[in-house]
Amino acid sequence: MLDFQQKLKFLVNLRQISLGKPVGIQFKRTKILRQASNIESRSLSNNKLMFKHVLIAEDLDSVNIAVTQLLGSLGIKEIENTQYCDQAFLRCKKAELDNNPIDLLICDLSFKQDFRQEKIENGEELIWKLKKDFPALKIIVHSVEDHPTTISRLWDSEKIDAYICKDRNGMQNLKEAIVKVYNDEKFLPKSLKDTLKQDNIVQIADYEVRILKLLSDGYTQEEIHVKFKKEGTYPHSKSSIEKRLKDLKEDFGARTNPQLISMAKDLKII
Amino acid sequence: MLDFQQKLKFLVNLRQISLGKPVGIQFKRTKILRQASNIESRSLSNNKLMFKHVLIAEDLDSVNIAVTQLLGSLGIKEIENTQYCDQAFLRCKKAELDNNPIDLLICDLSFKQDFRQEKIENGEELIWKLKKDFPALKIIVHSVEDHPTTISRLWDSEKIDAYICKDRNGMQNLKEAIVKVYNDEKFLPKSLKDTLKQDNIVQIADYEVRILKLLSDGYTQEEIHVKFKKEGTYPHSKSSIEKRLKDLKEDFGARTNPQLISMAKDLKII
DNA sequence: TTTTTCAATACGGTTTTCCGTAAAAATTAC
DNA sequence: GTAATTTTTACGGAAAACCGTATTGAAAAA
Numbered sequence: 001m002l003d004f005q006q007k008l009k010f011l012v013n014l015r016q017i018s019l020g021k022p023v024g025i026q027f028k029r030t031k032i033l034r035q036a037s038n039i040e041s042r043s044l045s046n047n048k049l050m051f052k053h054v055l056i057a058e059d060l061d062s063v064n065i066a067v068t069q070l071l072g073s074l075g076i077k078e079i080e081n082t083q084y085c086d087q088a089f090l091r092c093k094k095a096e097l098d099n100n101p102i103d104l105l106i107c108d109l110s111f112k113q114d115f116r117q118e119k120i121e122n123g124e125e126l127i128w129k130l131k132k133d134f135p136a137l138k139i140i141v142h143s144v145e146d147h148p149t150t151i152s153r154l155w156d157s158e159k160i161d162a163y164i165c166k167d168r169n170g171m172q173n174l175k176e177a178i179v180k181v182y183n184d185e186k187f188l189p190k191s192l193k194d195t196l197k198q199d200n201i202v203q204i205a206d207y208e209v210r211i212l213k214l215l216s217d218g219y220t221q222e223e224i225h226v227k228f229k230k231e232g233t234y235p236h237s238k239s240s241i242e243k244r245l246k247d248l249k250e251d252f253g254a255r256t257n258p259q260l261i262s263m264a265k266d267l268k269i270i
Numbered sequence: 271m272l273d274f275q276q277k278l279k280f281l282v283n284l285r286q287i288s289l290g291k292p293v294g295i296q297f298k299r300t301k302i303l304r305q306a307s308n309i310e311s312r313s314l315s316n317n318k319l320m321f322k323h324v325l326i327a328e329d330l331d332s333v334n335i336a337v338t339q340l341l342g343s344l345g346i347k348e349i350e351n352t353q354y355c356d357q358a359f360l361r362c363k364k365a366e367l368d369n370n371p372i373d374l375l376i377c378d379l380s381f382k383q384d385f386r387q388e389k390i391e392n393g394e395e396l397i398w399k400l401k402k403d404f405p406a407l408k409i410i411v412h413s414v415e416d417h418p419t420t421i422s423r424l425w426d427s428e429k430i431d432a433y434i435c436k437d438r439n440g441m442q443n444l445k446e447a448i449v450k451v452y453n454d455e456k457f458l459p460k461s462l463k464d465t466l467k468q469d470n471i472v473q474i475a476d477y478e479v480r481i482l483k484l485l486s487d488g489y490t491q492e493e494i495h496v497k498f499k500k501e502g503t504y505p506h507s508k509s510s511i512e513k514r515l516k517d518l519k520e521d522f523g524a525r526t527n528p529q530l531i532s533m534a535k536d537l538k539i540i
Numbered sequence: 541t542t543t544t545t546c547a548a549t550a551c552g553g554t555t556t557t558c559c560g561t562a563a564a565a566a567t568t569a570c
Numbered sequence: 571g572t573a574a575t576t577t578t579t580a581c582g583g584a585a586a587a588c589c590g591t592a593t594t595g596a597a598a599a600a
Contacts, residue, residue: 060333260528261529261535491556
C-alpha cells in the first residue's frame with residue numbers, strides 16, 4: 001500500500017515553462033559550421049585507439065550522414081546505420097552472433113512513425129532492451145530532446161554513457177563524448193549539467209502523472225475516482241484526487257485544470 | 271463586425287491525433303543510408319546549370335553539415351551557413367548590397383533558444399520578413415515539423431517554393447526539391463501532399479484558437495467573457511463562448527475542457 | 541501500549557461549467 | 571421591402587469542480 005511514493009519521480013523545471021527560455025546562460029562562443037566540418041581533416045592524423053564497431057540508430061537521414069562522417073573522421077572503420085529501432089536491436093544481436101559485437105551505440109530517442117509496425121517504438125525502449133541483453137554495451141544518446149525530465153531520467157538510470165543534445169554544438173559535443181566514453185568515462189555537456197542542477201524543480205510521482213494523463217484523456221474527477229477504486233489504486237477517494245490536483249496546480253502555478261494540462265504538456269510530463 | 275470569420279483558418283487533421291500515426295501509408299521502400307551518402311559521387315558528373323549562391327538557415331550543426339554536403343554535390347559553389355534567424359536576414363541584405371544576391375534559402379522553422387537575444391524568433395517570421403524585401407527569393411523549408419496545420423499554412427501562403435520534412439528520406443526529397451525549384455517549379459513530396467489531402471479535417475478560425483489559448487492560460491469562461499467584452503471582441507457573451515467550446519469538443523471528440531486543451535496542444539493549434 | 545503525526549476520506553456549501561430552451565439580433569434569401 | 575435562416579444572447583436547472591473543515595485510519599514515535 002502507498003507504494004506510489006517509491007515510484008519513479010519526474011523532474012520538472014518550472015522556470016523553463018514560465019519563461020520559455022533556457023536558464024543556464026552559455027558563455028561559449030558559437031562555433032561556426034565550417035569548423036565543425038573541418039573536424040575530419042584535423043583528426044585523421046589521430047592514430048589513437050578507437051571504437052571498432054559502431055551502430056547509429058537515427059531516423060533522420062541528414063543527421064545519420066553527419067554522424068557517420070564524424071565517426072569516419074575519428075578513424076572508426078565499421079559503421080552501421082539504421083533508421084528503425086527494431087532493426088537496431090537485431091543488428092546488435094547479429095553482431096554478437098557473428099563474433100563482431102557492437103562497441104558503441106549512438107541512438108536517437110524519438111523516431112517518426114512510418115508504414116512499418118515497430119515493436120520497439122522509441123530509443124528509450126531500445127536502450128532498456130539492449131542493456132538487458134548487453135550490459136556492457138556503451139550507449140550515447142543523441143537527441144533534440146532537452147527537457148530536464150527526459151535527460152535526468154536517462155542519465156540517472158546509469159544505463160547510458162553520454163547524453164548529447166542535437167543543437168548548435170551537437171557535433172562538437174558528440175565528438176568529445178565518443179572520446180570520453182571510449183576511455184570508460186561518462187559524459188554530459190556542461191550546458192546539460194546546468195540544466196539538471198537548477199533549483200526550481202518539483203518532483204512528481206507516478207500517481208500524479210496518472211491523474212494528469214486521465215484528465216487529459218477526458219476523464220472527469222468522478223470517473224477517475226471510480227476507475228481507481230475499481231482497479232484498487234490507492235488513494236482513490238474523490239477528496240484525495242481533488243487534493244492532488246489542487247496541490248499540482250499550486251506547484252505549477254496553474255489556476256484551472258485546463259491550464260494544468262497545458263503546462264503538463266509543455267513540460268512533457270504527459 | 272463578425273470579422274473573425276474571414277481570418278486565417280487552421281487545418282486540423284483529427285485522425286492524426288486519435289491514432290497517433292500518419293494516415294497516408296507510404297509504399298516506398300526505405301532507402302538505406304549508404305545510398306543517401308552516395309548522392310555525392312553520382313551527381314558530381316552532373317554539369318547542368320544550378321543555383322549559384324545558397325544560404326542555409328538551420329540551428330542543428332549536424333543537419334547543416336549534411337545539407338551543405340548535398341549542395342556541394344549538386345555543384346553549388348557559394349554556400350553560406352547560419353545558425354540564427356537574425357543573421358540569416360542580415361546575410362541576405364548583405365549579399366544584395368554586394369551585388370551577389372542569395373538565389374535560394376533553405377531554412378528550418380524552429381530554432382532553439384540560446385544566450386543570444388534574437389529579433390526574429392523562428393523560421394516562419396524570417397520567411398515573412400525576407401519575402402517582403404525580396405519577393406523573388408526562392409525558399410525551401412526544411413523542418414521536422416509535419417503537422418498539416420503548419421505545412422498548409424506555409425504552403426498555401428505561396429511564399430515558399432518547397433516544404434521538405436526532415437525524415438528518413440529527407441535528403442532525397444531535398445535534392446529533388448532543389449532541382450525542381452531551380453526550374454521554377456514548386457515542390458511538395460507525395461507523402462506531404464497526402465497529409466494535406468486528407469478528409470478528416472476541421473477548420474478552426476482565429477476566434478476559436480483565441481478561446482483555446484486563453485483557456486490554456488488559466489482563464490475561466492467567465493473571465494474570457496469579461497475580457498472579450500472589455501476589448502470589444504465579438505461575440506463575447508458567456509453563452510457564445512460556451513457554445514464554441516461545446517462545438518469544439520464535438521469536432522475534436524473531446525469530452526472535457528482539459529481533454530480539449532490536451533488535443534489542441536497535440537495538434538499544435540496552441 | 542499509548543501518543544503523535546500525517547495522509548486519506550467524508551461532507552457541505554460555493555463557484556464554475558454544462559446543456560437545453562427561448563428570445564433577440566443579424567444575415568441571407570426571396 | 572419581407573420572410574427565412576443563422577447567430578448571438580439570456581436564463582435556469584443540473585452536473586462537475588472547488589474549497590474548507592472535520593473525521594477516520596494507519597504508520598511512527600514515545
